[in-house]
Amino acid sequence: xxxxxxxxxxxxxxxxxxxxxxxxxxxxxxxxxxxxxxxxxxxxxxxxxxxxxxxxx
Amino acid sequence: xxxxxxxxxxxxxxxxxxxxxxxxxxxxxxxxxxxxxxxxxxxxxxxxxxxxxxxxxxxxxxxxxxxxxxxxxxxxxxxxxxxxxxxxxxxxxxxxxxxxxxxxxxxxxxxxxxxxxxxxxxxxxxxxxxxxxxxxxxxxxxxxxxxxxxxxxxxxxxxxxxxxxxxxxxxxxxxxxxxxxxxxxxxxxxxxxxxxxxxxxxxxxxxxxxxxxxxxxxxxxxxxxxxxxxxxxxxxxxxxxxxxxxxxxxxxxxxxxxxxxxxxxxxxxxxxxxxxxxxxxxxxxxxxxxxxxxxxxxxxxxxxxxxxxxxxxxxxxxxxxxxxxxxxxxxxxxxxxxxxxxxxxxxxxxxxxxxxxxxxxxxxxxxxxxxxxxxxxxxxxxxxxxxxxxxxxxxxxxxxxxxxxxxxxxxxxxxxxxxxxxxxxxxxxxxxxxxxxxxxxxxxxxxxxxxxxxxxxxxxxxxxxxxxxxxxxxxxxxxxxxxxxxxxxxxxxxxxxxxxxxxxxxxxxxxxxxxxxxxxxxxxxxxxxxxxxxxxxxxxxxxxxxxxxxxxxxxxxxxxxxxxxxxxxxxxxxxxxxxxxxxxxxxxxxxxxxx
Numbered sequence: 001x002x003x004x005x006x007x008x009x010x011x012x013x014x015x016x017x018x019x020x021x022x023x024x025x026x027x028x029x030x031x032x033x034x035x036x037x038x039x040x041x042x043x044x045x046x047x048x049x050x051x052x053x054x055x056x057x
Numbered sequence: 058x059x060x061x062x063x064x065x066x067x068x069x070x071x072x073x074x075x076x077x078x079x080x081x082x083x084x085x086x087x088x089x090x091x092x093x094x095x096x097x098x099x100x101x102x103x104x105x106x107x108x109x110x111x112x113x114x115x116x117x118x119x120x121x122x123x124x125x126x127x128x129x130x131x132x133x134x135x136x137x138x139x140x141x142x143x144x145x146x147x148x149x150x151x152x153x154x155x156x157x158x159x160x161x162x163x164x165x166x167x168x169x170x171x172x173x174x175x176x177x178x179x180x181x182x183x184x185x186x187x188x189x190x191x192x193x194x195x196x197x198x199x200x201x202x203x204x205x206x207x208x209x210x211x212x213x214x215x216x217x218x219x220x221x222x223x224x225x226x227x228x229x230x231x232x233x234x235x236x237x238x239x240x241x242x243x244x245x246x247x248x249x250x251x252x253x254x255x256x257x258x259x260x261x262x263x264x265x266x267x268x269x270x271x272x273x274x275x276x277x278x279x280x281x282x283x284x285x286x287x288x289x290x291x292x293x294x295x296x297x298x299x300x301x302x303x304x305x306x307x308x309x310x311x312x313x314x315x316x317x318x319x320x321x322x323x324x325x326x327x328x329x330x331x332x333x334x335x336x337x338x339x340x341x342x343x344x345x346x347x348x349x350x351x352x353x354x355x356x357x358x359x360x361x362x363x364x365x366x367x368x369x370x371x372x373x374x375x376x377x378x379x380x381x382x383x384x385x386x387x388x389x390x391x392x393x394x395x396x397x398x399x400x401x402x403x404x405x406x407x408x409x410x411x412x413x414x415x416x417x418x419x420x421x422x423x424x425x426x427x428x429x430x431x432x433x434x435x436x437x438x439x440x441x442x443x444x445x446x447x448x449x450x451x452x453x454x455x456x457x458x459x460x461x462x463x464x465x466x467x468x469x470x471x472x473x474x475x476x477x478x479x480x481x482x483x484x485x486x487x488x489x490x491x492x493x494x495x496x497x498x499x500x501x502x503x504x505x506x507x508x509x510x511x512x513x514x515x516x517x518x519x520x521x522x523x524x525x526x527x528x529x530x531x532x533x534x535x536x537x538x539x540x541x542x543x544x545x546x547x548x549x550x551x552x553x554x555x556x557x558x559x560x561x562x563x564x565x566x567x568x569x570x571x572x573x574x575x576x577x578x579x580x581x582x583x584x585x586x587x588x589x590x591x592x593x594x595x596x597x598x599x600x601x602x603x604x605x606x607x608x609x610x611x612x613x614x615x616x617x618x619x620x621x622x623x624x625x626x627x628x629x630x631x632x633x634x635x636x637x638x639x640x641x642x643x644x645x646x647x648x649x650x651x652x
Contacts, residue, residue, distance in 0.1 A: 023149070023237045030231060
């Protein structure tokens with residue numbers, strides 16, 4: 001027991017178990033948002049193939 | 058979810074944005090034309106094209122900052138205070154913490170709880186701990202017992218420690234909403250160093266009650282408790298200049314205002330519906346979890362059709378600031394990585410145009426330092442490699458043709474750039490003196506002294522900050538993840554040795570730049586001295602500005618008239634520190650909640 005816990009032994013109304021100090025449970029759904037645009041991803045290789053068609057082998 | 062239902066800006070907001078953007082474009086193009094005109098005198102080179110492009114962008118950035126301040130100069134018309142209904146929504150005050158000093162953090166909570174009860178409010182306070190070390194958790198649990206004993210707050214003040222630290226601060230708040238969000242209509246998000254009065258919380262809840270489409274209301278926290286020269290200068294700037302800049306932002310934001318991650322109230326249902334953040338594909342620094350989550354959450358709320366508003370007029374919102382340049386640079390490194398990561402989100406589906414612009418603006422806040430550095434390098438290179446002037450361009454010419462002297466135009470450009478940096482602060486001082494606001498800062502004369510010293514200090518430190526920011530940007534762009542460095546709040550004075558170890562490279566860089574300029578283009582040396590001299594003196598400046606100062610310089614209203622919640626905090630903190638032996642510092646785990 002450290003100095004702080006000695007001083008706080010007066011918090012008698014508090015459960016000894018810290019897991020009991022958590023707020024009441026009331027679950028809410030929180031859907032993951034879509035942020036990335038895969039369709040617009042820059043494809044350098046594809047661009048080079050378009051710009052230099054004669055380089056295809 | 059990618060529904061696009063954001064509220065468009067009203068005509069007045071569109072007008073303000075158009076004027077600000079017009080002013081910015083005018084200043085940027087004017088500067089670019091001056092540089093291009095001067096460059097043509099000795100023949101157009103590749104360097105000149107780069108220089109014109111860089112001055113266009115960097116001056117535009119400065120002009121945008123000036124436009125923001127000028128837009129906020131005139132005060133808001135008086136607005137009737139929102140009245141809190143008797144059956145207001147259930148509200149939780151959330152305090153996410155990670156490896157903080159438990160005595161100071163929990164003393165702030167005790168002070169806020171006292172202020173909340175004095176205001177007659179019935180709110181819950183929830184401490185959301187991400188601290189992982191057993192020692193740190195034990196210290197927090199002991200401090201929590203102390204807090205409950207002090208406040209008799211069992212049943213309204215809660216503490217939970219998360220076993221999985223996924224998502225850091227954003228994940229911590231998200232975990233609370235997923236687990237307990239159904240019990241609350243509103244949540245006030247704080248940082249460990251935040252302080253909010255009961256009166257400010259009352260006003261924020263009343264505003265949310267009065268506007269069912271308001272998804273988030275952000276206050277402007279004032280910095281309190283600064284002791285060093287650097288800290289006090291920041292404290293003064295946040296109190297004197299901050300509200301004006303924020304008012305400018307308010308006039309441009311429309312319904313897509315900012316979220317700074319703390320000292321704000323959110324509508325829990327809207328937040329849950331709109332702000333579940335995904336991890337970005339790829340690895341940090343550009344992939345992984347979203348570091349600067351607050352900007353993204355504001356954009357997502359707006360995308361979901363909720364109003365996001367900042368209001369600098371809500372008093373009683375406080376935070377602490379960095380006490381020295383190194384602490385500031387450390388925080389800046391984290392923000393830099395977070396803002397640059399937003400480059401992945403500019404094209405996110407359904408966002409309001411202004412939200413995308415805010416991302417670009419945030420990225421630019423850091424990239425502009427690299428551009429200024431590039432401008433200086435290109436200027437030296439362009440001058441050094443300029444061809445010799447041709448005095449006899451025609452074969453049969455009797456008299457030489459001297460290149461036209463454009464030094465007057467270039468001096469005008471330099472003065473214009475300096476003016477755009479200083480003008481907003483001077484304008485704020487003038488309007489504050491005329492309105493009587495300066496009286497709260499020790500009177501117009503003392504406020505003028507503080508403004509001048511603030512300008513001098515920020516001018517001296519600007520090249521040092523530029524070096525730190527340039528390094529941060531280059532580190533992020535080259536793929537270096539800065540991680541989540543622990544933040545030592547209340548860190549104090551730095552010795553010259555400490556400052557030199559962290560900034561010796563800046564001094565060497567400044568010296569090197571000066572030597573190279575002397576070799577390549579001696580005529581440019583006087584122009585570069587305002588940049589290179591502070592760089593060479595970086596260790597001295599950093600150490601000197603971190604020292605504690607006394608006196609009335611940088612006086613702020615909160616010193617003469619200490620706010621009730623701040624006084625409560627100091628009293629509780631003093632009482633607790635006197636009652637116990639100093640708590641063992643929490644172990645550093647490389648994780649911390651961003652300010």
